[in-house]
Amino acid sequence: MLTRLASIGLLVLLAGLFSEAAAHEDAVLKSPVSAVGPGDVLPVEGDDFEENRTYTLRLVGALNEYDLGPVSAGPDGAFTVELQVPGNVRPGQYSVQAIAADGDVVASMDLTVMPMAMGAPMQEHMQEPGQCADLGGGQGQGVVGAEQAEDLLIQRPRSGAEWGLIGLIIGLAGGVGLTLLRRT
Amino acid sequence: MGNDAGDSGRSWLRSRLALKALDYEIPKAANRWTFMLGGLTAFLIIILIVTGVYLSQYYNPSPTGAHDSVLYIILRAPFGDWVRSLHYWAAGAVAVTVAAHLGYVFWRRSYKKPREVTWWAGVAMAGLIFLFIVTGAALRYDQEGFEALAHFVTGGELTGALGAFFTDAFTRSTPLLPRMYSLHVSALPLVLLGLMGLHFFLIRHLGIHASAAETSVFRTHATRLTGFGLVVLAGIGVLAVLFPAGLGRPAVPGLEITKPFWPVLWVYGLENLLGAWGMVIGPAALFTFLAAVPLLDRGADDTPGRQGWVGWLALLFGLAVFALWLYGLLGAQKQHIGM
Numbered sequence: 001m002l003t004r005l006a007s008i009g010l011l012v013l014l015a016g017l018f019s020e021a022a023a024h025e026d027a028v029l030k031s032p033v034s035a036v037g038p039g040d041v042l043p044v045e046g047d048d049f050e051e052n053r054t055y056t057l058r059l060v061g062a063l064n065e066y067d068l069g070p071v072s073a074g075p076d077g078a079f080t081v082e083l084q085v086p087g088n089v090r091p092g093q094y095s096v097q098a099i100a101a102d103g104d105v106v107a108s109m110d111l112t113v114m115p116m117a118m119g120a121p122m123q124e125h126m127q128e129p130g131q132c133a134d135l136g137g138g139q140g141q142g143v144v145g146a147e148q149a150e151d152l153l154i155q156r157p158r159s160g161a162e163w164g165l166i167g168l169i170i171g172l173a174g175g176v177g178l179t180l181l182r183r184t
Numbered sequence: 185m186g187n188d189a190g191d192s193g194r195s196w197l198r199s200r201l202a203l204k205a206l207d208y209e210i211p212k213a214a215n216r217w218t219f220m221l222g223g224l225t226a227f228l229i230i231i232l233i234v235t236g237v238y239l240s241q242y243y244n245p246s247p248t249g250a251h252d253s254v255l256y257i258i259l260r261a262p263f264g265d266w267v268r269s270l271h272y273w274a275a276g277a278v279a280v281t282v283a284a285h286l287g288y289v290f291w292r293r294s295y296k297k298p299r300e301v302t303w304w305a306g307v308a309m310a311g312l313i314f315l316f317i318v319t320g321a322a323l324r325y326d327q328e329g330f331e332a333l334a335h336f337v338t339g340g341e342l343t344g345a346l347g348a349f350f351t352d353a354f355t356r357s358t359p360l361l362p363r364m365y366s367l368h369v370s371a372l373p374l375v376l377l378g379l380m381g382l383h384f385f386l387i388r389h390l391g392i393h394a395s396a397a398e399t400s401v402f403r404t405h406a407t408r409l410t411g412f413g414l415v416v417l418a419g420i421g422v423l424a425v426l427f428p429a430g431l432g433r434p435a436v437p438g439l440e441i442t443k444p445f446w447p448v449l450w451v452y453g454l455e456n457l458l459g460a461w462g463m464v465i466g467p468a469a470l471f472t473f474l475a476a477v478p479l480l481d482r483g484a485d486d487t488p489g490r491q492g493w494v495g496w497l498a499l500l501f502g503l504a505v506f507a508l509w510l511y512g513l514l515g516a517q518k519q520h521i522g523m
Contacts, residue, residue, distance in 0.1 A: 062249065062256040093249035112248050148327055149441040149517070151430035154258055156265050166266055170421040177414030184215070184408045
């Protein structure tokens with residue numbers, strides 16, 4: 001009986017996994033460019049998308065997201081588009097994602113956004129400490145003030161649940177620790 | 185009934201985990217807190233490993249993604265800010281316990297025959313802790329972290345073939361930051377854990393340098409040590425809430441305007457006096473002296489505090505490091521590596 005139940009459970013699980021995998025096409029996003037600056041044009045090609053469907057392209061980073069606009073796949077499931085990278089994008093590593101109408105991310109590609117003053121030939125040297133002398137410009141180097149040496153002022157949001165769990169961990173550690181010391 | 189269940193549970197654990205092996209005799213003095221500094225260091229290292237594994241799930245070691253990923257840890261990762269601050273305060277606490285443990289073991293002359301290798305393993309671990317601190321500080325990749333990496337490069341260039349690993353010449357396939365990250369999370373922990381194993385094995389089989397007139401069992405020592413460790417964990421947990429670890433601004437290449445993490449301020453002070461060579465000479469001199477101690481303090485006498493000229497030399501080193509640390513802390517910020 002138990003073996004039967006376990007087998008049925010396994011089949012249901014596998015069916016769930018398969019249905020998840022089959023929910024969307026094996027779409028691919030690609031670009032001849034792997035790094036851009038804010039405000040640059042980014043050529044993007046899509047292949048193996050669902051034909052004649054519309055997707056939303058989004059630039060997703062660790063802290064921010066930027067809407068790049070809609071794109072429609074042709075009868076062959078492909079598209080070619082030139083996207084405008086927003087001028088206010090923070091330099092860093094991003095993912096360009098294609099999002100279907102149901103909210104699923106169907107394809108993505110990595111993209112690096114470089115600081116504005118850097119031209120393409122300097123990209124490989126960017127932020128390499130050994131080549132400080134070669135770097136002619138950087139993030140606002142001409143306007144560096146004393147605050148560059150100071151820590152950022154960060155507002156740290158913490159929920160009640162977080163406070164509770166942190167307090168519990170500290171309380172437990174201290175309480176158990178003192179108990180063990182008293183017992184010995 | 186409740187006690188019976190508890191007793192049978194304890195008995196089950198004792199037999200399955202072979203806890204009887206912990207009931208061997210050790211000098212009773214080992215239960216004093218001064219004899220627990222090494223064990224406390226190990227406890228803090230466990231905290232660093234656990235919090236470090238958590239942080240590594242969110243940290244991006246690429247130059248273009250590192251700073252933002254640290255901001256993400258602070259702002260978005262669940263408990264990220266507190267865990268990161270725990271990691272920061274545990275790192276500072278380890279610097280204190282390692283120094284205290286080293287100092288106490290030196291005073292007790294526990295490096296004498298047959299414990300020389302135990303001492304050398306300990307000195308090597310202290311050197312590794314130093315490397316952990318400097319590589320970890322670089323990973324923030326803020327202004328201070330960038331300058332730390334620049335110091336690695338300069339130090340590597342000064343030391344020729346010995347320091348080639350820390351320069352761009354080592355490889356063009358990956359920048360320095362991911363290589364320092366790799367050191368911090370894989371190579372250094374592996375070596376450290378190996379040395380810890382050796383250190384504990386030797387302590388177990390050679391014993392500690394203390395009178396065995398009165399004895400206790402190791403299980404009592406382990407219980408007390410766990411208690412101390414948990415109280416310290418609670419303490420740094422509170423510090424992590426009240427004084428969370430900071431993060432500087434994204435680096436501006438070409439500037440040298442920050443001071444390093446406080447445990448290495450003495451190296452900064454020495455750089456103020458000697459220039460970039462200070463960061464090589466200082467640690468090299470200190471760790472060479474520490475490694476040489478068993479060879480310098482020879483003879484049969486092992487009375488604590490009777491090191492003679494070796495003791496005076498150690499005191500001189502200690503005072504010099506403290507003075508340099510104060511100078512690094514209070515002195516003006518200076519350029520060392522001509523960025």
